[in-house]
Amino acid sequence: xxxxxxDWSLEVFERYFTMGDxxxxxxxxxxxxGDFAVLNTVHRVLHDAQLPPEKTVAVSGIGCSSRLxxxxxxxxxxxxxxxxxxxxxxxxxxxxDLDVWVATGDGDCFSIGAGHWIHAIRYNVDMVVLVFDNxxxxxxxxxxxxTSPTGLSTNTHPKGxxxxxxxxxxxxxxxxxxxxxxxxxxxxxxxxxxxxxxxxKHRGTSxxxxxxxxxxxxxxxxxxxxxxxxxxxLLTHEKGIPADDSVRRIFGEQREHDPGNWIEAMxxxxxxxxxxxxxxxxxxxxxxxxxxxxxGLEATNAEKIAAVNRAFDxxxx
Amino acid sequence: xxxxxxxxxxxTPKQRGAKIIKEHIVEVVSDSGEGAQKCxxxxxxxxxKMSNGVWTVEIIPAEIQPPARSPAxxxxxxIRLASKRVTNMGDEADLVxxxxxxxxxxxxxxxxxxxxxxxxxxxxWSEDPQESIRQQYAAAVKEFAEHGLVVHEVPMxxxxxxxxxxxxxxxxxxxxxxxxxxxxxDLDKALAEIAATFARKGDKxxxxxxxxxxxxxxxxxxxxxxxxxxxxxQGDLGPxxxxxxxxxxxxxxxxxxxxxxxxxxxxxxxxxxxxxADIFHEAGGFIHQAEDEIAAxxxxxxxxxxxxxxxxxxxxxxxxxxxEVLGLAVMAEIPLVVVDVQRGGPSTGLPTKVEQGDLxxxxxxxxxxxxxxxxxxxxxxxxxxxxxxxxxxxxxFRGPVFVLTDANLATGVQPWTRPVLSEDWLAAPxxxxxxxxxxxxxxxxETTGLSQRPxxxxxxxxxVLTGLSHTNRSKVAYDSDTNQTTCEHRSRKLAxxxxxLNPPExxxxEQGDLxxxxxxxxxxxxxxxxxxxxxxxxxxxxIHPRFISPMEPGMQEIFSRFKKVMTVEINYSDKLGDPLxxxxxxxxxxxxxxxxxxxxxxxxxxSVVYGHPMQxxxxxxxxxxxxxx
Ligand SMILES: Cc1ncc(C[n+]2csc(CCOP(=O)(O)OP(=O)(O)O)c2C)c(N)n1
Ligand code: SF4
Ligand SMILES: [Mg+2]
Numbered sequence: 035x036x037x038x039x040x041d042w043s044l045e046v047f048e049r050y051f052t053m054g055d056x057x058x059x060x061x062x063x064x065x066x067x068g069d070f071a072v073l074n075t076v077h078r079v080l081h082d083a084q085l086p087p088e089k090t091v092a093v094s095g096i097g098c099s100s101r102l103x104x105x106x107x108x109x110x111x112x113x114x115x116x117x118x119x120x121x122x123x124x125x126x127x128x129x130x131d132l133d134v135w136v137a138t139g140d141g142d143c144f145s146i147g148a149g150h151w152i153h154a155i156r157y158n159v160d161m162v163v164l165v166f167d168n169x170x171x172x173x174x175x176x177x178x179x180x181t182s183p184t185g186l187s188t189n190t191h192p193k194g195x196x197x198x199x200x201x202x203x204x205x206x207x208x209x210x211x212x213x214x215x216x217x218x219x220x221x222x223x224x225x226x227x228x229x230x231x232x233x234x235k236h237r238g239t240s241x242x243x244x245x246x247x248x249x250x251x252x253x254x255x256x257x258x259x260x261x262x263x264x265x266x267x268l269l270t271h272e273k274g275i276p277a278d279d280s281v282r283r284i285f286g287e288q289r290e291h292d293p294g295n296w297i298e299a300m301x302x303x304x305x306x307x308x309x310x311x312x313x314x315x316x317x318x319x320x321x322x323x324x325x326x327x328x329x330g331l332e333a334t335n336a337e338k339i340a341a342v343n344r345a346f347d348x349x350x351x
Numbered sequence: 352x353x354x355x356x357x358x359x360x361x362x363t364p365k366q367r368g369a370k371i372i373k374e375h376i377v378e379v380v381s382d383s384g385e386g387a388q389k390c391x392x393x394x395x396x397x398x399x400k401m402s403n404g405v406w407t408v409e410i411i412p413a414e415i416q417p418p419a420r421s422p423a424x425x426x427x428x429x430i431r432l433a434s435k436r437v438t439n440m441g442d443e444a445d446l447v448x449x450x451x452x453x454x455x456x457x458x459x460x461x462x463x464x465x466x467x468x469x470x471x472x473x474x475x476w477s478e479d480p481q482e483s484i485r486q487q488y489a490a491a492v493k494e495f496a497e498h499g500l501v502v503h504e505v506p507m508x509x510x511x512x513x514x515x516x517x518x519x520x521x522x523x524x525x526x527x528x529x530x531x532x533x534x535x536x537d538l539d540k541a542l543a544e545i546a547a548t549f550a551r552k553g554d555k556x557x558x559x560x561x562x563x564x565x566x567x568x569x570x571x572x573x574x575x576x577x578x579x580x581x582x583x584x585q586g587d588l589g590p591x592x593x594x595x596x597x598x599x600x601x602x603x604x605x606x607x608x609x610x611x612x613x614x615x616x617x618x619x620x621x622x623x624x625x626x627x628a629d630i631f632h633e634a635g636g637f638i639h640q641a642e643d644e645i646a647a648x649x650x651x652x653x654x655x656x657x658x659x660x661x662x663x664x665x666x667x668x669x670x671x672x673x674x675e676v677l678g679l680a681v682m683a684e685i686p687l688v689v690v691d692v693q694r695g696g697p698s699t700g701l702p703t704k705v706e707q708g709d710l711x712x713x714x715x716x717x718x719x720x721x722x723x724x725x726x727x728x729x730x731x732x733x734x735x736x737x738x739x740x741x742x743x744x745x746x747x748f749r750g751p752v753f754v755l756t757d758a759n760l761a762t763g764v765q766p767w768t769r770p771v772l773s774e775d776w777l778a779a780p781x782x783x784x785x786x787x788x789x790x791x792x793x794x795x796x797e798t799t800g801l802s803q804r805p806x807x808x809x810x811x812x813x814x815v816l817t818g819l820s821h822t823n824r825s826k827v828a829y830d831s832d833t834n835q836t837t838c839e840h841r842s843r844k845l846a847x848x849x850x851x852l853n854p855p856e857x858x859x860x861e862q863g864d865l866x867x868x869x870x871x872x873x874x875x876x877x878x879x880x881x882x883x884x885x886x887x888x889x890x891x892x893x894i895h896p897r898f899i900s901p902m903e904p905g906m907q908e909i910f911s912r913f914k915k916v917m918t919v920e921i922n923y924s925d926k927l928g929d930p931l932x933x934x935x936x937x938x939x940x941x942x943x944x945x946x947x948x949x950x951x952x953x954x955x956x957x958s959v960v961y962g963h964p965m966q967x968x969x970x971x972x973x974x975x976x977x978x979x980x
Contacts, residue, residue, distance in 0.1 A: 128657065153641075
C-alpha cells in the first residue's frame with residue numbers, strides 16, 4: 035500500500051502500545067487549564083485504537099493549546115500562528131498512511147487562520163481538528179478573541195469586548211462540503227472521549243469545537259456553564275455521540291437530533307440560548323481531498339521517466 | 352502530413368535570388384485575438400526546425416481585453432532569427448507586420464523600431480467606411496514615415512477575402528505565408544507545421560489554412576521585393592525542445608521526480624504549472640492550488656516534513672506572503688524548492704514585465720538570520736536543470752532552495768537540447784526503516800551543520816518540529832547557548848556548500864579594463880554586448896554567477912584583475928548626478944550592493960527598470976561610454 039514495504043506494515047499488528055508510548059514531554063499548562071483533559075483524551079483514543087506512534091502526526095499553530103504536539107510521543111509539527119490547517123493538509127497530501135491530528139486555538143483558527151479554516155473544511159482532508167476555544171488569547175495574555183463574549187474585559191478591550199462573539203458552529207456548518215461538526219466541553223471526560231473517538235473514526239475533516247477552561251484569563255467563559263448545566267443542550271441520537279447515563283445525568287437538557295439533518299443542525303447551532311453539546315452534523319460520504327491529492331503515488335521510476343519523455347515529445351522539434 | 356503545392360515549391364532560395372543575411376528581428380502585431388502569436392510561433396518553430404537560432408517572445412497588451420485598434424493594445428510576437436544561436440530578444444526590429452496602424456504606436460513608444468524598420472501594414476483601413484478611421488490611418492502612415500519607418504501598405508484583407516468569408520480568421524496564415532517567402536523558409540516544413548497545428552480540427556480546416564498560407568507566400572513572391580535567406584550555421588542540434596522558461600521549470604519539476612507543486616496563481620509564474628497540470632500525476636506528482644500563497648507554501652512544507660519532495664512557484668507579491676513560512680523552513684530545516692518568477696515591484700508593480708528585483712528580499716526578507724541557498728538560472732535550459740539541482744540541494748542541505756527566474760526567461764521561447772532523462776534526477780523513495788533512537792532529529796555535524804532527518808513513519812525518529820529555538824532533539828530551548836550554536840550550524844551549511852563551488856567562468860579575457868557582472872536572464876544580452884565591444888577592441892569581460900547564496904568563490908581575486916567592475920541588472924539603482932544623488936546617498940543595484948559588501952571592491956552598477964528584458968544594444972552603448980570615460 036502506498037509504496038510502503040509490506041513487511042513493515044505487517045509488523046504493526048505484533049506491537050502493543052501503552053498510554054506512555056503516546057505521551058511526550060511533561061505538559062506545562064496552568065493548573066486547572068482545560069488543555070490537560072483534552073491531551074489525556076487524545077492519548078486514550080490513540081491507545082484504544084493501537085495506532086503506531088510513528089504513523090501519527092500532531093500538527094498545531096501557535097498558542098497555549100498549540101503546545102499539544104510537544105506533549106505527544108508521536109511525530110509533531112508545531113507550526114506558525116494560524117497555519118496549522120494547511121500544514122496538516124500538506125502532511126496528509128502525499129502520505130495518506132499517516133494519521134493526522136490538529137490542535138488549534140480560537141485565535142489560531144477563527145482569527146488569523148480564518149481563511150484556511152473555510153478552505154480546510156471544504157477540502158475535507160481526512161484528519162481530526164480540535165479547536166481549543168477558551169474565548170481568549172491565552173499565550174499572549176488575555177487579548178480579545180473572535181469568540182470572546184460581548185463585554186468580556188480583556189487587555190485589548192478593558193471596557194469589554196465590543197463585538198458580538200462569532201459563532202464557529204454556524205460558520206463551519208455553512209461551508210460547502212462540511213462533513214463533521216461536533217461540540218463538547220473539556221470538563222466532561224466520557225463525552226469528550228466519545229466525541230474525539232467518533233471524530234477520529236470519521237473519514238474527512240472532523241471539526242470539534244471544545245469549550246475549554248482558561249481559569250487564568252477567561253474564567254467567566256466556562257464557569258456559568260459548569261455551574262448551570264441547563265444552559266447546555268445535550269444532543270442524542272443513535273448516529274450521534276454515545277452518551278452513557280453518567281453523561282445524561284449531568285446534562286439535564288437533551289434533544290434527539292439526527293446528525294444527518296443539516297437544516298436542524300443549523301437551527302440548533304443558531305439558537306444561542308442553549309449551547310449544543312454533541313454531534314451537530316455528519317456526512318460520511320462527502321468527497322475527501324485525499325483521493326485527489328494522492329494521485330500518482332504508485333508511479334514507478336520507469337513510468338515517471340516515460341511520462342516526462344511524453345511531455346518532451348509535445349515540445350520536440 | 353504535407354501537401355505539395357504549385358508555385359515555387361521546388362525552387363531553392365538561391366534560384367530566386369535571396370540575399371544572405373546573418374540575422375533579423377521580426378514582429379507581428381495586431382489586436383488581441385487575431386492570431387499574431389500563433390503566426391509568430393509557427394514561424395519560430397519552422398525556423399528552429401531549419402536549425403536556425405531563434406528567440407521568440409510574446410508582446411502582451413497591458414489590458415486583458417483592450418478595445419480594437421487601441422494604441423496601447425498591441426498583441427503579438429517578436430521573433431529573433433539568426434544563423435547562430437540566439438540568447439535574447441535583441442534590440443530594434445528589422446521588419447514588422449501590423450494588422451492595423453494603431454497598435455504600432457505603443458511599440459514605437461517602447462523603442463522597438465529604428466530608422467529603416469520595414470513595416471508591412473494592412474491597408475484596408477484606408478478605405479474604411481468611417482471617415483475618422485481613414486483619417487487616423489492616413490495620419491499614422493505619415494507619422495511612421497517621419498519616424499523613419501519604411502511603410503509598405505499591403506492589401507492583406509482583400510487577398511484573404513478571395514479565399515475566406517471572414518478574414519479575421521486566417522489572416523495570420525496569410526502573413527505567415529508572406530514571412531516564409533520573405534525569409535526563404537522551407538515550404539514543406541511550414542505546411543507540415545500548419546497541419547500539425549490544426550490536426551484536431553480536421554482536413555478541411557488544414558486545407559483552408561494551407562490555402563491562405565500559400566496565397567500569402569505567392570503574394571510576397573510577386574509583390575514584395577524583400578527576399579532574404581538566413582542560412583543555419585549551427586550544424587545539427589540533435590534532439591531539441593522548444594519551450595519558454597516557465598514550461599522548462601514545469602518539465603524540470605517532473606524530471607526531478609517531485610511529489611507536489613503547491614501554488615496560488617500569479618503572473619508571470621502560473622504558466623509554469625499550466626502545461627503539466629494535466630499530466631503531472633503520470634509522473635507521480637500532484638498540483639495543489641491553494642487558497643492563498645501562505646497556504647500554498649504551508650501545504651508544501653507539510654508535505655516535505657512528511658518526506659515528500661515539494662515545490663512552490665510564485666512571483667514577488669506571493670513571495671512576500673510566504674515569508675513567514677519560509678522562515679520556518681529555514682529554522683526547522685525543511686527541504687523545499689521555491690521558484691520565484693520575478694516581475695516588476697514593489698507591491699503589485701508591473702505584473703507582466705521583467706525585473707530582477709527580488710534578490711535582496713529573498714536573501715534578507717525574513718526576521719532574524721535566515722541563511723538559505725539562492726540560485727539563478729541564466730538560460731531557458733537552465734530553468735529546467737536548476738529545478739532538479741534545487742531539489743537535490745534542498746535535501747542535501749536540509750532547507751529551502753530559491754530559484755530566481757524572471758518574466759524574460761518565463762516568456763522567452765528558445766530551442767534547447769532535449770535532456771536525456773536519468774533515474775538519478777528522480778527523488779529517492781522515502782525511508783521508512785527504523786530510526787536509531789540514539790540519533791537526535793538534528794544530529795548536526797559540528798563542522799558543516801549538516802544532518803539527516805527522520806521522516807514520519809520511521810519508528811524511533813519521533814520528534815516535534817518547531818519554529819521556536821530548539822535543541823538537537825527539537826526541544827524548545829530559549830537559552831542563549833542553544834540559539835547561538837544553532838544559528839552557527841544553519842549558517843555553516845552555506846559555507847559547506849560554498850566549498851564545493853567553482854569560481855565563475857570568465858567570458859572574455861582573464862583580465863582587462865572592465866568586468867561586467869550579471870545574474871539571471873541577462874546573460875545572453877550581456878555577453879552579446881561584451882562580444883561586440885571586444886570585436887571593436889575594448890578590453891572587457893563578463894561573469895555570470897549562478898549561485899548567489901552562497902556566493903561563488905574567488906570573486907575578489909577575479910575583480911582584482913580588472914581596472915573597473917560593474918554589474919548590469921534589471922532592478923532600481925540611483926544614478927550619480929541625478930538630483931541629490933551623491934556617493935553618499937546613492938543606492939546601488941541589488942547584486943552590486945552584495946558584491947561591494949562581500950569583496951570591499953568599489954563595484955559600480957548600471958541598472959534600469961523599464962520593464963523590458965535587457966537589450967544588448969543598450970548595454971553596449973552604456974559600457975562603451977564608461978570605457979571611454
Ligand atoms: C504571525 C503572528 N502573529 C501573532 C503572534 C502572537 N500570538 C501567539 S499565540 C496568539 C494568540 C493565541 O490565542 P489562541 O489561538 O486562542 O490560543 P490559546 O493561547 O488561547 O490557546 C498570538 C496573537 C504570532 N505568534 N505570530
Ligand atoms: S493561560 Fe489559560 S489557556 Fe493558557 S495554559 Fe494557562 S489556563 Fe491554559
Ligand atoms: Mg484561545
